[in-house]
Amino acid sequence: MNSVPGMNATGAAPHDPVADAPFLSGIPSHTRKLILGAAEYRTLPGKNMVIQSGAKATHLFLLASGKARYYRVTGQGKELLLRWLLPGDVFGLASLLRNPPPYMGSVEVAEESEVYVWKHVCVCDLSLTYPQITQNALRIALGYLASYAERHGNLVTQKAEHRLAHTLIRLGQQAGQLLSGAVHVDVTNEQLGNSADVGMFTTTRVLKKWERQGAIAKKRNKILILAPEKLDID
């Protein structure tokens, strides 16, 4: 919590996101190649629905490049953004199971992206041969669970402004680009609000306030974080 936020990502080491994927962690290099070789490599155009919530879990995906939104649509038609998927992230974990439950969220690529795709039966075979895969999947699922629990806790105890601050800073760390001393985050007010469980109007008001205080700058579809330390504490 005390670490300085905002400094991140694309700055230093250009690690291969696929080789560093948590999903393949602890697996020797040659085995990793074998596993990746069993996948189909596909390029997806932007605005492409990859996974439909509730559908049968037929494929496992590993994002190699690009960006995708992982979201759920509630019964009332409201769209809940669960997570931004970045290179190295896997999705469709349900497909690892023998008699898989349906996908529980939808995934849509936000820009042109590349993915590895495994068929259900194929990934089942692999997970039998290389149990480390299932272990990694379990670790990832528990991580999701933890971040979900934290979000839920924040929603219940923190106020809207606090949640927005946390969400924005996390977004900056995960998906921000450091340009000329500011962290650029590609996100609309509505998407940010959605990630923080705050309505769009309240989100706009808070952002405007921060802009007046010189903590951020706004463009269309983009937020520049100038002084993250002005956000955390109000």
Add this chain to the structure above:
Amino acid sequence: MNSVPGMNATGAAPHDPVADAPFLSGIPSHTRKLILGAAEYRTLPGKNMVIQSGAKATHLFLLASGKARYYRVTGQGKELLLRWLLPGDVFGLASLLRNPPPYMGSVEVAEESEVYVWKHVCVCDLSLTYPQITQNALRIALGYLASYAERHGNLVTQKAEHRLAHTLIRLGQQAGQLLSGAVHVDVTNEQLGNSADVGMFTTTRVLKKWERQGAIAKKRNKILILAPEKLDID
């Protein structure tokens, strides 16, 4: 959603909850005995903290009898009830992983309970020998994730009364006892509200309203569901 709620549980078949545990699903009977044999069997008195949130994941637990609360304490000291653990439920899943993340919630047995306990190294060995264990754990984790996502969705879109209705009915199905035509649920107003993310006062008011409408009856630490169909729709 259209199935009649409230009829459940302790009525008919007295299945062994341990043998039916999702955690041991798909494992042949003799292997199951072997796995259970590797565990320590313990009896825990009520009001006993079993897992401390944030602690190192040193043990895996399987609840054989009794009842336990799975909860989290937020930074502001508010206690969030995540789930009631019933016979057949496992907890401490993080201990299945080689280099485990810390426990992310606390568990406290609500009444005298019996549990199987595995040490970290032991359960790691077992999961290597019997990969089905990890698969089951993954399935359980994904299930938790789904129910968490649903709760979150309800919190954002539904109103307090609706959430309370859903929560109460689900509690009745999971942990209710059918006595003389009513489902008895052992829960205080505060605990119910906590499970539905509603304050205690609002919870009391809604319950009182339902009582006046003849849908439920209230005792101290207990709710009797008389007419569940009067709750779902307002």
Add this chain to the structure above:
DNA sequence: CGGAATCTTGAGCGGCTTCAAAACCTGTGG
């Protein structure tokens, strides 16, 4: 230039929470 998103700002309101205080239930111990 037109049109479609996105963003801004204001006004009003409503559902829940918060605070206060009292009634109630239940097990305990004198």
Add this chain to the structure above:
DNA sequence: CCACAGGTTTTGAAGCCGCTCAAGATTCCG
């Protein structure tokens, strides 16, 4: 048996955060 203390429940009153609705300004793209 009664009194007491602790937790639980009830009810009222007040207030505020964030949502909803309306209407305009701005930016971007074809």
